[in-house]
Amino acid sequence: MIGAIGRSTRNALIQLGSIYRLLLGMVNELGDQVSRRRPPLRRRVLFEQTDRVGIGSIPLVAMVSFFIGLTMALLIGAELKVYGTERLVPQLIAIAFSRELGPLMTGIVLAARIGAAFTAELGTMTVSEEVEAVEAMGLGPLRFLVAPRLLAITGLLPCLVVISTLAAVFGSFLVSLYYLNIAPGYFFDLTQEGLRVRDVLMGIFKSGVFGLIIGLVACYRGLTVKGGAAGVGNATTSSVVTSVTTVIGTDTLFNILQQALLPNQ
Amino acid sequence: MNPEAATHSIDRRDEIRHLHDGEPAPAANADDGGAGDDDAPLVELQDVVLRFGKKTVLDGVSLAVYPGERLIVLGGSGSGKSTTLRLIMGILQPTAGRVFFCGHEISALGRRELNVLRARIGMVYQYSALISSLTVRDNLALPMEELSDQKPEEIDRIIDEKLAMVNMGNVKSAMPAELSGGMKKRIGLARALVLDPELILFDEPSAGLDPVTSSIVDELIINLTEQTQTTSIVVTHEMDSAFRIGTRMVMLYEGKIIADGPPEEFRHSSNPVVTQFVEGRTEGPILDSTRHHDPKPEQPATTTAGR
Numbered sequence: 091m092i093g094a095i096g097r098s099t100r101n102a103l104i105q106l107g108s109i110y111r112l113l114l115g116m117v118n119e120l121g122d123q124v125s126r127r128r129p130p131l132r133r134r135v136l137f138e139q140t141d142r143v144g145i146g147s148i149p150l151v152a153m154v155s156f157f158i159g160l161t162m163a164l165l166i167g168a169e170l171k172v173y174g175t176e177r178l179v180p181q182l183i184a185i186a187f188s189r190e191l192g193p194l195m196t197g198i199v200l201a202a203r204i205g206a207a208f209t210a211e212l213g214t215m216t217v218s219e220e221v222e223a224v225e226a227m228g229l230g231p232l233r234f235l236v237a238p239r240l241l242a243i244t245g246l247l248p249c250l251v252v253i254s255t256l257a258a259v260f261g262s263f264l265v266s267l268y269y270l271n272i273a274p275g276y277f278f279d280l281t282q283e284g285l286r287v288r289d290v291l292m293g294i295f296k297s298g299v300f301g302l303i304i305g306l307v308a309c310y311r312g313l314t315v316k317g318g319a320a321g322v323g324n325a326t327t328s329s330v331v332t333s334v335t336t337v338i339g340t341d342t343l344f345n346i347l348q349q350a351l352l353p354n355q
Numbered sequence: 356m357n358p359e360a361a362t363h364s365i366d367r368r369d370e371i372r373h374l375h376d377g378e379p380a381p382a383a384n385a386d387d388g389g390a391g392d393d394d395a396p397l398v399e400l401q402d403v404v405l406r407f408g409k410k411t412v413l414d415g416v417s418l419a420v421y422p423g424e425r426l427i428v429l430g431g432s433g434s435g436k437s438t439t440l441r442l443i444m445g446i447l448q449p450t451a452g453r454v455f456f457c458g459h460e461i462s463a464l465g466r467r468e469l470n471v472l473r474a475r476i477g478m479v480y481q482y483s484a485l486i487s488s489l490t491v492r493d494n495l496a497l498p499m500e501e502l503s504d505q506k507p508e509e510i511d512r513i514i515d516e517k518l519a520m521v522n523m524g525n526v527k528s529a530m531p532a533e534l535s536g537g538m539k540k541r542i543g544l545a546r547a548l549v550l551d552p553e554l555i556l557f558d559e560p561s562a563g564l565d566p567v568t569s570s571i572v573d574e575l576i577i578n579l580t581e582q583t584q585t586t587s588i589v590v591t592h593e594m595d596s597a598f599r600i601g602t603r604m605v606m607l608y609e610g611k612i613i614a615d616g617p618p619e620e621f622r623h624s625s626n627p628v629v630t631q632f633v634e635g636r637t638e639g640p641i642l643d644s645t646r647h648h649d650p651k652p653e654q655p656a657t658t659t660a661g662r
Contacts, residue, residue: 118466119466128501132501214487215486218482218487219480219481219484220484220485220487222441222446222480222484223480223484223485223486225446225473226444226446226473226478227473227474227478227497227501227502228469228470228471228472228473228502229470229498229501229502230466230470234501
């Protein structure tokens with residue numbers, strides 16, 4: 091038992107080291123390109139990735155957040171109605187999504203939708219020697235393949251969190267209006283009361299970190315695929331599982347640190 | 356390809372060689388590492404040992420490849436042929452020994468210097484390794500757009516020229532998935548040629564092709580390397596291709612080079628391993644030996660990207 095824990099910890103640390111080296115290698119390759127006075131990234135590839143990560147994810151993120159926001163508002167509203175405190179629902183949803191559920195839900199959705207796609211794509215490229223060909227041409231595979239993906243997901247996850255929060259608030263608005271009988275003007279006042287700059291900024295910062303984690307894990311798993319098609323399948327599953335658990339773990343860590351260093355007043 | 360295009364290709368090599376550091380092209384025969392000196396080897400392996408875990412793939416291999424040669428590397432599956440190409444490209448590092456290209460020790464170069472040298476080497480992969488998300492045109496344009504200062508019109512002109520060289524002028528806008536194996540191989544060859552490399556490495560160029568397409572690819576290799584005065588190293592199992600293409604052959608067996616000489620010597624070799632391999636017989640020392648070895652060692656991630 092102790093041996094197994096030791097081995098798992100050792101493997102996890104080795105992989106963490108490899109992911110760190112991947113990030114460092116990518117920064118070095120980008121630096122090389124800049125020092126040669128060349129654009130560090132291919133604009134077209136970056137736009138393709140941002141379109142896919144950002145625009146392509148909006149419907150799913152908005153839909154999931156809308157349904158969760160609506161459900162939460164409905165269930166919490168039903169309970170609070172008993173005590174006559176249903177006016178707390180808009181605030182609760184605003185706080186929950188701006189600070190916690192928005193980044194978390196968006197992170198999980200993107201780990202499944204984009205992280206899996208990154209791993210499968212890079213994994214297939216690795217198996218078919220395309221990654222090696224990019225390296226053999228002297229193009230720098232980390233700069234060429236990893237950097238645009240990582241930049242797209244790290245930069246756009248915070249934007250998607252804003253959309254997620256808006257969608258959830260809209261879900262709670264419908265419940266507030268038609269079930270809890272809260273007037274629209276009063277709903278927006280309550281929501282504004284619930285939204286705190288500190289929570290919004292923390293949510294955006296956290297989501298950027300989640301994006302970095304998902305992108306790094308997905309690209310690392312894709313570039314280390316072994317064993318053909320089955321290997322790509324295993325790597326994709328592993329990428330999603332690792333990303334989701336790491337995102338949840340990191341979120342917990344953020345919350346502990348936030349409560350310890352910046353407790354709610 | 357016409358002689359003018361060939362001369363243009365050779366002239367452009369000097370320009371491309373110095374693009375990374377912005378230095379001007381040197382005068383003829385004033386190369387940094389002796390590439391211009393016909394007596395100096397273009398590629399040299401000195402006592403190279405390569406191990407994957409406990410398995411020794413190359414065991415003290417020494418080899419010199421001279422400008423203008425078409426060297427065939429023969430050997431059974433897992434004998435280290437493709438691995439040798441990856442050592443020359445600097446994708447793998449030897450466990451011991453040294454690898455040189457144009458007088459530069461590949462195994463001692465940093466990433467940046469290595470990438471500069473890689474632009475002078477073309478590689479044609481067994482399954483072409485074309486970037487599947489890019490069209491044929493973009494696959495060929497990629498190294499020029501990333502590594503050279505050529506204008507878009509010049510890039511398009513070179514692409515047309517290289518595609519014409521491999522008789523594939525009509526597929527510029529096709530995606531790799533729309534091409535047959537032989538077509539992909541020819542596009543792979545065109546991509547390897549776009550930067551006018553001094554050395555082209557071929558990993559199993561005839562693998563998976565029908566005999567006619569295989570012969571066409573062989574003829575292309577011969578014609579293009581002769582016209583552009585490019586040195587080539589070809590890894591293959593196909594003996595017909597090997598004898599057709601090669602000006603020199605080496606055979607790897609149990610991690611060592613056991614034969615090195617012109618193709619005729621291989622045809623009449625007295626070495627039982629060589630004769631068994633060349634004739635494709637089942638009886639002989641090769642099968643006896645493989646019964647006591649693993650068929651192929653598990654390789655680590657081959658790209659530095661995945662390390």
